[in-house]
Amino acid sequence: MTETAQGAVGHGGAGRGVRLPRTARRAQLLAAAQDVFVNNGYHAAAMDEIAERAGVSKPVLYQHFPGKLDLYLALLESHVDELVDRVRGALASTTDNKLRVQAAVAAFYDFVDGEGQAFRMVFESDLRGEPAVAKAVERATTDSVDAITETITSDAGLDEDRARLLAVGLVGLSQVTARSWLADDRRLSKEDAVALISNLAWRGIGGGFPLHPNEH
Template sequence: MSGATPPHPPRRKRMSRAARERQMLDVAEQVFGERGYQATSMDEIAERCGVSKPMLYEYFGSKDGLLVACVSRSKAELLDVTQKAMAGATTPEDILWRGMVAYFTFIDSHSKSFAMLLREPTAETPETAEAIEATRRQQSTLIAGVLATFAPTAPADVIEAYTQIIMGASERMALWQTSRPDVSAEDAARYMTDFCRQGLSPYLTPPPPPSSAPPPSAQAPPARR
């Protein structure tokens, strides 16, 4: 029998607080989306995270607090992805298109939790409702700026009204998209940009008229002296 000391099992690397919080939010969003708010338990989230339930409460205070943290994180991420997408645009219409694609792509990747928030109003405690409204206000500000660029002659009240119309329509479109796997983010974005183009058509800057002068190749050669 060998007297060698058996090797110690490798120690698990301790996660930083920020990394642990990201993990908890990732798991919580998944469980909320799968189970719905009412049927979700902190026990299941803690078990999936591999942490104790008291630790979960230490980070977020309550199940409501955990849901609010999920919504708040999504708010920041949505703003980041839409701003980055629009940064590379070269025309007002391209800004609108890129913003719409970014929005519907983001919602598609969070479709279960997004659908849960809209379909399960009992999940909306005052704190959660305010977090959702803060996300809407954030997106409204972004959309209003895009529309003002897209339709530069539109009065301020028209921009404000269409911003609200687009916010409501985008949420319904996104909810419809979550139940239609055949509808891509680009499809949804195309429907919305077509809608914007038609509705704001009286305020769009018309394209420059075609030149009436014939192309150089079609012009008669100069008369010889």
């Protein structure tokens, strides 16, 4: 199924008469919206500007997203999914628990350092008063914590309450330091920053709890 753009050429968009599959058009609109929401915030973002950047008319934009909030939520949910997938992938990438901690920390640094500044919508949204937005933002943390809790519980033999608190600590440490590292203009290389913070986390988790008898 394809559709035709009904507007002038926009930033990164297809021009008048260019037909795209619906999924490709949706991805194009989301990419255009990303720039506008990150640069302007939700309240100052305009659907007119998003349509212009995508190179489509407003009716085409509204065919995919009935309103600005629908567009914002679709984009936010995709970023939350990306972060959670990164964390789950990090935990599944190795059975060495020290390397798991490092990979989990790196997942947050990679997300924060990604193109398009997606992390700003997840961690710095100016629309947290909207229940649907607050729920999506909270899911970024809770789903990451759940994944880490499950791993710690199965490997360390801790009860869920203790494992969850450790997971919350690791997620909070990773997220806050990653954002601080970026705000400080990456004065350390990402590799050095991840190594520093993962070593701090591992000394707390690995030093206090025998995840595997022979691990140090």
